[in-house]
Amino acid sequence: MIAALSRYSLRRQMLLVLGLPSVVFVLCIAALFAYQSSRALDQALLERGRAMVRFLAPAAEYVLVSGNREALGALMARVQVQPDVVGVGFYDAGGDALATLGEGVSPRLAAPSRAEGDEIRVDLADGAIGFEAPVVAVPATVDDYAEDSSSKTAPVVGHVRVVLGTARLDAEKRGVFLTVSLLVLGVLATAMAIAVRLAGSVGEPVAALVDAVGRMADGDLAARVPARARNGELKALEAGFNAMAEAIAENQRTLQARIDEATVQLAWQARHDPLTGLANRRAFEERIEQAVRAHRRSGDQITLFYIDLDHFKVVNDSCGHAAGDRLLSELGALLKGRLRSEDEVFRIGGDEFAAILRGCGREDARRIAEGLCAAIAAHAFESDGRAFRVGASIGLARMDPDLQEADALMIAADQACYAAKHGGRGHVVEYPLPFVAPGSARPG
Numbered sequence: 265m266i267a268a269l270s271r272y273s274l275r276r277q278m279l280l281v282l283g284l285p286s287v288v289f290v291l292c293i294a295a296l297f298a299y300q301s302s303r304a305l306d307q308a309l310l311e312r313g314r315a316m317v318r319f320l321a322p323a324a325e326y327v328l329v330s331g332n333r334e335a336l337g338a339l340m341a342r343v344q345v346q347p348d349v350v351g352v353g354f355y356d357a358g359g360d361a362l363a364t365l366g367e368g369v370s371p372r373l374a375a376p377s378r379a380e381g382d383e384i385r386v387d388l389a390d391g392a393i394g395f396e397a398p399v400v401a402v403p404a405t406v407d408d409y410a411e412d413s414s415s416k417t418a419p420v421v422g423h424v425r426v427v428l429g430t431a432r433l434d435a436e437k438r439g440v441f442l443t444v445s446l447l448v449l450g451v452l453a454t455a456m457a458i459a460v461r462l463a464g465s466v467g468e469p470v471a472a473l474v475d476a477v478g479r480m481a482d483g484d485l486a487a488r489v490p491a492r493a494r495n496g497e498l499k500a501l502e503a504g505f506n507a508m509a510e511a512i513a514e515n516q517r518t519l520q521a522r523i524d525e526a527t528v529q530l531a532w533q534a535r536h537d538p539l540t541g542l543a544n545r546r547a548f549e550e551r552i553e554q555a556v557r558a559h560r561r562s563g564d565q566i567t568l569f570y571i572d573l574d575h576f577k578v579v580n581d582s583c584g585h586a587a588g589d590r591l592l593s594e595l596g597a598l599l600k601g602r603l604r605s606e607d608e609v610f611r612i613g614g615d616e617f618a619a620i621l622r623g624c625g626r627e628d629a630r631r632i633a634e635g636l637c638a639a640i641a642a643h644a645f646e647s648d649g650r651a652f653r654v655g656a657s658i659g660l661a662r663m664d665p666d667l668q669e670a671d672a673l674m675i676a677a678d679q680a681c682y683a684a685k686h687g688g689r690g691h692v693v694e695y696p697l698p699f700v701a702p703g704s705a706r707p708g
């Protein structure tokens with residue numbers, strides 16, 4: 265039973281637990297009441313029938329003995345008008361009818377009583393109840409010397425029969441049944457309404473909680489329960505769930521914000537040099553590929569600088585790595601500051617930088633490169649009270665019909681830078697490289 269009930273929702277279980285006993289109880293009470301009422305009505309009719317023949321028998325004695333038909337008729341007429349009486353009959357001692365009126369009174373009694381004291385007979389027919397009693401002759405007491413009459417049995421001089429119809433009784437029973445049914449319906453409707461309300465007041469908030477927990481388990485962190493409970497504990501449960509859900513959602517938001525921040529940071533770190541803040545070699549390789557594609561598509565002029573610092577090692581060796589770092593950072597800012605916003609600057613190695621310039625003519629590119637060279641050479645750097653000046657060797661290569669690939673462009677700029685370094689440092693060399701006569705000295 266319990267296992268079968270547990271298959272249903274809490275609301276249905278409560279409805280069953282609250283409603284079923286009420287229904288059973290009300291139906292039992294109603295059935296008992298209807299039965300008792302019906303029995304009382306039956307009893308009342310039986311008692312009335314018995315009383316009627318009990319009083320009629322002595323009254324009929326004289327009429328039966330005298331055979332006075334008129335008196336008999338008058339007596340019958342008085343009985344006939346009584347409520348529920350549908351038939352009345354008077355019989356002689358042998359059970360043959362002397363006079364009958366109405367229904368249920370046959371010309372002859374089936375088994376007439378023979379002696380005084382016989383019980384009143386009751387017979388049930390469809391829609392009627394018959395009551396039959398013997399009429400006895402009460403002996404008259406003449407004097408005190410007469411024989412004791414009590415020892416003798418009074419002779420039966422006839423019979424009376426009264427038939428009561430049950431139509432009124434049946435109507436009353438139907439009335440009782442209808443009243444009881446209406447009462448039962450009213451009580452049941454009230455009981456069910458209370459049960460539904462009670463079950464709803466517990467079942468609905470619990471169902472909403474179950475639904476919200478399920479949605480949260482499925483990842484819906486916005487799931488909340490509406491505050492509809494009236495019961496204190498359920499109210500606390502709803503408020504507790506909403507507070508817990510809000511805390512989880514807040515944690516999730518914080519966590520997501522940190523993840524997003526870390527992702528952005530990682531993405532930045534993956535493409536930037538933390539020391540100078542400039543884009544790194546990986547970003548450089550991607551951007552040069554994109555620039556080459558743009559050049560092929562729209563003929564953009566692309567110029568590439570490779571910038572290698574001269575004698576940078578001296579700073580490291582003299583003042584330490586931290587001083588070198590500071591200088592690298594300053595020179596990165598210098599490069600960025602001197603180029604246009606649409607140009608891009610990268611730190612591609614220890615003391616190596618690169619720049620991609622778009623839409624820049626040959627002469628302008630060269631002028632800009634020489635300007636950078638001069639600016640780096642002019643940059644005064646101080647550390648530990650000592651002044652340093654480092655220079656830069658710059659290799660310049662431009663996309664042209666002979667340089668259509670990113671790799672080729674980078675190699676060309678690298679070769680030009682190498683040539684600048686080995687051609688005396690501190691100046692710009694443009695690809696294609698100037699002819700160097702065989703046997704001429706190469707700077708070291």
Ligand SMILES: Nc1nc2c(ncn2[C@@H]2O[C@H](COP(=O)(O)OP(=O)(O)OP(=O)(O)O)[C@@H](O)[C@H]2O)c(=O)[nH]1
Binds near residue numbers: 573585586613615
């Ligand atoms: N402080 C610092 N030094 C670095 C970093 N990365 C590389 N270096 C140093 O930069 C120097 C680069 O070597 P080189 O290019 O031969 O040094 P250089 O003195 O500029 O020599 P030339 O280019 O021939 O003039 C090395 O001493 C590296 O240790 C860095 O991130 N910070």
